[in-house]
Amino acid sequence: AVDGMNITFYEGQITAFLGHNGAGKTTTMSILTGLFPPTSGTVLVGGLDIQTHMDSIRHRLGMCPQHNILFNHLTVAEHILFYSQLKGRSRDEAEQELETMLEDTGLTYKRNEEAQNLSGGMQRKLSVAIAFVGQAKVVVLDEPTSGVDPYSRRSIWDLLLKYRPGRTIILSTHHMDEADILGDRVAIISQGKLFCSGSPVFLKNSFGSGFYLTLVRKVRTTKMGRATVKVIHHHIPEAKLIESIGQELIYLLP
Template sequence: SILTGLFPPTSGTVLIGGLDIQTHTDSIRHRLGMCPQYNILFNHLTVAEHILFYSQLKGRSRDEAEQELETMLEDMGLTHKRNEEAQNLSGGMQRKLSVAIAFVGEAKVVVLDEPTSGVDPYSRRSIWDLLLKYRPGRTIILSTHHMDEADILGDRVAIISQGKLFCSGSPVFLKNCFGSGFYLTLVRKMRNTRIGRAAVKVIHHHIPEAKLIENIGQELIYLLP
């Protein structure tokens, strides 16, 4: 909310493209796109009308907006829904439309608040593809609860807990510094001590640093580096 100018900061300054969000709000919003956590759509506007409206709101001409509309519909896989009212779209399609709106008007800074929240796996993947395609030449700030999403999409990842920044860096850097490794779970068909010892021997032969952290019933759980 502070980054997009909805609320003033209690302290500090937010600069977007070298401009202060508090003193140059109108100028910044022409180059800023946002997808809030919850869809904000007009029930009786169609998919095409939404994209045309927001594109022209960003200062694009009618011809430019229509050209952008065709590109966006194809990229989002919404071509067959172009004349469908927003209220008749599925939750996944509404979310895809909200993400598309954030990128219209050649937005150079895009803020996405949990863009894949509540969508099906197919829609989630298509949103990922769109973000990866539109990433060059833009700054995209994305919040998510899915670590795989942060890993795939993020050049840099920041982990925030209870309002405090705990760490930030590239996904590889964070894994090297804080990653605990992988868990290997073996399930035995029967509680056989001899088979258990044989399994331990094989694991330690290939991965000497493996640690047995749980031996419950017929399950053996190892922590691998």
């Protein structure tokens, strides 16, 4: 649930919603995109109220849900063409947008591949690309890098930074490094409430600072994990392991 949240998002900026699972990030985004009606209050997108002008808002809105919603037997190119024309683009405009999007996402060599045959990282890239088609000016991304490998994660970061100018981008994440790198503003949410919001520098100066050490292992073994911890703690005894996802380890350094 969302409890009395009041926040402003700005054009040309990425706002990162940071919070643990169940904090209310997805619910907030569902209200922003019109999936759930608010029980009280409202949302204005470009000055238009979601409760009275949702049809007009959808033409300028892009959404990447937390879980991929793709058509198994449509190719990468067919997905982008379909959603581009669904947003009102002509066939020629959609074709032009397709070529640009394939190049920017690195999916050119997968253009004729069915979605069901793509890797998890490729499927996530396609879902993010779909959110930007049709000249979307407000783009909402619910954990866009969830479940992807470190390389795909960083390529999605590059895409978001490239597409930031002229757009209002809102993304949710529970990765602190992701919020720090991408967010012009970071909004910390817990139990449906907005606890604080500001630039990463402001939040660090106000609530403490530190550094993140990210390691990517070639092979995941318990022995290697222990050796890594031993080396890090030998040099920095106060280092804390805060995330271990797949091959990636993230330590918080004082």
